[in-house]
Amino acid sequence: MTEQTIPGPIGPAARRGPLRAGDRVQLTDAKGRMHTIQLRQDGHFHTHRGGIDHADVIGLPDGSVVRTAEDHEYLVLRPLLSDYVMGMPRGAAIVYPKDAGQIVQMGDIFTGAVVVEAGVGSGALAMSLLTTVGTGGRLISIERRADFAEIARANVRAWFGADHPAWEVHVGDLADVLPTVADEAGVDRVVLDMLAPWENIDAVTWALAPGGVVLAYVATTTQLSRFVEDLRDSGSFTEPQAWESLVRTWHVEGLAVRPDHRMVGHTGFLVTARRLAPGTVPPQRTRRPAPGARASDESAVPPSGEAWTPEAVGERTSSERKVRRVARDLRARAAYDDATAGEDRNG
Numbered sequence: 001m002t003e004q005t006i007p008g009p010i011g012p013a014a015r016r017g018p019l020r021a022g023d024r025v026q027l028t029d030a031k032g033r034m035h036t037i038q039l040r041q042d043g044h045f046h047t048h049r050g051g052i053d054h055a056d057v058i059g060l061p062d063g064s065v066v067r068t069a070e071d072h073e074y075l076v077l078r079p080l081l082s083d084y085v086m087g088m089p090r091g092a093a094i095v096y097p098k099d100a101g102q103i104v105q106m107g108d109i110f111t112g113a114v115v116v117e118a119g120v121g122s123g124a125l126a127m128s129l130l131t132t133v134g135t136g137g138r139l140i141s142i143e144r145r146a147d148f149a150e151i152a153r154a155n156v157r158a159w160f161g162a163d164h165p166a167w168e169v170h171v172g173d174l175a176d177v178l179p180t181v182a183d184e185a186g187v188d189r190v191v192l193d194m195l196a197p198w199e200n201i202d203a204v205t206w207a208l209a210p211g212g213v214v215l216a217y218v219a220t221t222t223q224l225s226r227f228v229e230d231l232r233d234s235g236s237f238t239e240p241q242a243w244e245s246l247v248r249t250w251h252v253e254g255l256a257v258r259p260d261h262r263m264v265g266h267t268g269f270l271v272t273a274r275r276l277a278p279g280t281v282p283p284q285r286t287r288r289p290a291p292g293a294r295a296s297d298e299s300a301v302p303p304s305g306e307a308w309t310p311e312a313v314g315e316r317t318s319s320e321r322k323v324r325r326v327a328r329d330l331r332a333r334a335a336y337d338d339a340t341a342g343e344d345r346n347g
């Protein structure tokens with residue numbers, strides 16, 4: 001991360017140095033069981049094997065061991081962004097850290113860039129994008145559901161400790177909002193994580209500066225095919241590149257060195273393409289798409305005639321009831337954080 005220009009909890013200082021009141025920390029016991037707490041001057045962590053006063057943790061170096069009254073040990077660490085994202089409250093399904101890494105690198109997100117992201121969902125990807133564009137960049141996140149936008153705002157604020165100055169969240173449909181937030185100069189990058197990214201190709205074509213990158217993250221091959229074919233048909237982009245990443249973790253203990261038995265088998269597919277200069281005619285492709293790959297074909301996807309819904313593509317979204325509960329809990333947490341922020345940081 002480059003030099004931050006603003007003081008306060010955003011920036012490297014917040015994640016360095018001794019543990020402070022207000023920090024979120026993970027306590028891990030010898031069996032690997034983990035608890036996440038927020039340190040407060042007067043706080044107390046209860047376990048069935050004795051408690052720990054937060055005051056005994058505050059001031060220790062990150063990565064210290066603390067003991068309960070019954071001599072039960074806990075390792076204390078500030079969470080990494082990948083830990084935080086996997087454990088934070090969700091409305092919509094999140095982009096996993098392995099894909100966020102690919103998106104930042106292959107989408108060529110750079111410090112100072114102007115990036116559009118839709119939808120913002122639970123805010124997981126937004127945190128990686130913000131970390132990369134930094135306070136000198138601009139992340140414009142667009143989300144059609146107001147309740148998801150609220151959850152994302154609370155998650156992102158809790159991670160950075162304040163509203164990130166490079167971030168703006170707009171509630172609405174990408175196609176409607178984009179023309180109101182992008183200007184003639186165009187944006188550098190557009191990242192789409194939504195059900196039907198092909199519906200927004202015209203808006204993205206208008207908003208992207210020549211040479212800019214569009215990147216889509218989709219869950220199924222039917223979405224992948226439709227997006228790639230429609231990008232090609234638009235004539236405004238370079239030949240799309242599509243891929244997925246598989247990450248296999250390893251068990252390394254003595255002579256037992258092997259892949260773990262379990263892995264995340266599938267998250268999504270990624271597609272990138274670059275905006276051509278207006279008026280540029282891309283070289284004619286010699287290969288033709290298979291019948292059914294295009295929206296205009298009778299046999300086009302989805303073949304069953306189903307509508308493109310989160311359920312149809314197997315996307316896991318929380319029930320309305322759960323989303324309301326998550327939003328309510330986050331509001332209560334934010335109110336508590338605000339009420340105690342002054343005393344914790346000063347204490």
Ligand SMILES: C[S@@+](CC[C@H](N)C(=O)[O-])C[C@H]1O[C@@H](n2cnc3c(N)ncnc32)[C@H](O)[C@@H]1O
Binds near residue numbers: 172173193
């Ligand atoms: C899978 S979630 C995004 C998750 C997010 N990237 C994260 O890491 O937390 C997809 C989101 O796209 C939103 N969405 C779908 N179509 C949209 C559109 N046309 N404009 C804006 N948001 C849209 C949905 O409401 C949903 O919240």
